[in-house]
Amino acid sequence: MNGRGNREVQVKPKPPGPDGFPLPSDFDGPPANVSGCIDLHMHSTCSDGAFEPEFLVRWAAKLGLKAIALTDHDTMKGVRRAMTEGARLGIEVIPGCEISVAYSQGTFHLLAYFVEPENRQFTDRLDEIAHNRHARNQKIVAKLGEFGMAVTYGEIRAEAGEAVTGRPHIARVLLKRGYVKSIQEAFDLWLGDDRPCYFEKETFGPREAIEHVRRCGGVPVMAHPYWLNRKNVQDLEVYLAELKDLGLMGVECVYSDHSSEFQRQCIEIAHRLGLVVTGGADFHGGVTKPEVSLGSGPGGGFKVPAELLEGLKRAAAKARVQF
Numbered sequence: 636m637n638g639r640g641n642r643e644v645q646v647k648p649k650p651p652g653p654d655g656f657p658l659p660s661d662f663d664g665p666p667a668n669v670s671g672c673i674d675l676h677m678h679s680t681c682s683d684g685a686f687e688p689e690f691l692v693r694w695a696a697k698l699g700l701k702a703i704a705l706t707d708h709d710t711m712k713g714v715r716r717a718m719t720e721g722a723r724l725g726i727e728v729i730p731g732c733e734i735s736v737a738y739s740q741g742t743f744h745l746l747a748y749f750v751e752p753e754n755r756q757f758t759d760r761l762d763e764i765a766h767n768r769h770a771r772n773q774k775i776v777a778k779l780g781e782f783g784m785a786v787t788y789g790e791i792r793a794e795a796g797e798a799v800t801g802r803p804h805i806a807r808v809l810l811k812r813g814y815v816k817s818i819q820e821a822f823d824l825w826l827g828d829d830r831p832c833y834f835e836k837e838t839f840g841p842r843e844a845i846e847h848v849r850r851c852g853g854v855p856v857m858a859h860p861y862w863l864n865r866k867n868v869q870d871l872e873v874y875l876a877e878l879k880d881l882g883l884m885g886v887e888c889v890y891s892d893h894s895s896e897f898q899r900q901c902i903e904i905a906h907r908l909g910l911v912v913t914g915g916a917d918f919h920g921g922v923t924k925p926e927v928s929l930g931s932g933p934g935g936g937f938k939v940p941a942e943l944l945e946g947l948k949r950a951a952a953k954a955r956v957q958f
Contacts, residue, residue, distance in 0.1 A: 656694045657920070657928065667931030670699030672938045674930040675729065675947070676706050676746065676858065676887065676915020680796070681713035682733075683803045685920030688713035691929065692720040692728060700930050701941045702727035704915070706746055709734060709764050709838075710799045714752035729947075732761070733858060735836050736844045741828075742836060743863055745844050746887060746913070749951040750853035757851040765799055767837040772800055778832040779805075779825065784814045802826045803923065818922045845882045854950045856885035856913050860901055861893055868897075872904045879908055884950045889914025889939050891924070891932035911946045914939035 678684035679691055686694075688705055695703045705717045705728065714730045721728035730752050734745045750757050769788075776788050786808050794811075795804040806821035815821040825832045839847065848855040857863075857875065865871040875886060888901035889912065905912045916937065918929045926933045 654697065656697055667928060667938065669930035669938055671701055671941055672930055673702045673914075673941050673944050674700055674916050674918070674939055675702075675704040675731070675748070675913050675944075676733070676890075677703065677918040677929065678707050678733075678920075679705060679713045679717070680798050681710055682707035682799045683801055683919060683923065685923075688717040689720040691918075692717050692724060692726060694929055696724040696726045698930055700726065702729060702944055703930075704729035704731035704748060706731040706733040706915070708732075708799055708801065709761050709768065711750070711752040711754075711758055711761065712799075718752070729944075734761075734844050734848075735764070735838045736841055737836065737838050738841050740864060742838070743841075744858035745839075745848070746856040746858045746885075746915075747848040747851075748854040748856060748913075748947060749954065750848065750851045754851050757847070757853070760847055764836075764838050769800065771834050771836055772805065774834045775802070775805060775826070775832050778834075779809075782825070782831065784809060784812070784825075786812060786814075841878060842881050845878065849882045849954060852955045854884045854911070854947060854954050855882060856887055856911070856947075857883060858887050859890045859892060859917065860886055860888070861890070861897060868900045868904065871901075872908070875904060875910065876908055879910060883910065884954065885911035885913050885947065887914060888912045889937075889943065891916045891927045891937050911950045912943055913947055914943055 677691060679686060679688040681688065705714050707713055711732050718728045729748055730750060732747045734747055736743050736745050772791065773788055776786060779786060790808050791804050792800055794807050806818045806826055809815045809821045810818060824830065827833060845855045860871060863871060865874060886901060886905045888898055888905055902912055916927050916930055916932055917924060918927050931937055
């Protein structure tokens with residue numbers, strides 16, 4: 636299935652602008668004007684992002700974004716901080732999280748919106764997933780040792796700080812210790828999918844993940860469906876229909892890696908299935924997806940229209956009473 640729109644290039648992030656915020660697009664091309672738009676997918680230092688939650692909110696306000704959602708991997712730790720800063724600056728911050736889900740073809744990501752960050756039923760299960768993540772990380776460290784890279788899990792936890800510890804932090808330690816020349820090389824040679832030191836996460840299955848979000852009053856949305864790697868769009872529609880029967884409520888059709896044609900096809904599928912259409916840039920910062928900026932994609936050629944937020948809010952109202 637050919638649906639990816641980004642060019643395959645190495646991009647060096649540009650230095651911050653005069654106000655301290657990164658330039659609107661790290662990719663070669665005209666700066667993006669995202670005023671009045673939204674961005675419902677981004678990551679902070681609470682998972683594998685490069686910037687603090689409050690910084691992302693201040694930057695979003697500077698860019699004129701109408702609303703954002705912080706969607707860190709398997710954690711809600713930064714959400715209340717972002718919401719507090721958003722209230723101070725007058726920008727709407729939607730509570731969110733990106734959950735890793737194991738299925739027959741590997742792992743996909745499920746976005747959970749409108750779950751309160753203090754919902755213990757929701758966060759306690761995420762803590763269990765985080766514990767499994769630590770076990771996986773320790774397997775990676777042991778395997779690295781077999782290849783002569785003597786790093787300790789203590790070093791990696793220290794590198795992560797308060798964030799959910801993951802492969803990006805392992806890569807940083809490998810770089811600091813001189814085992815690789817770059818973060819990208821660490822993934823290309825050792826940590827990436829199907830590389831020698833990769834292990835699958837022990838996490839939710841599709842039914843449990845979707846039902847968990849719904850039971851906690853949230854809206855489950857399939858993230859970046861292109862990365863499901865289905866055979867074709869017909870196969871994608873069949874699988875999304877199966878997930879809808881489990882309680883899926885939306886699809887992230889508008890996404891920085893989607894081609895315009897694949898985006899159109901996704902929107903048509905969502906409409907046929909009665910699923911909400913959402914969108915986000917999936918900004919991380921640093922060397923992760925450097926062609927993506929807050930609210931925009933390569934060269935400013937990608938934006939998320941604000942009207943998509945209304946559909947998500949209608950789904951949230953249904954989620955609170957229908958499951």
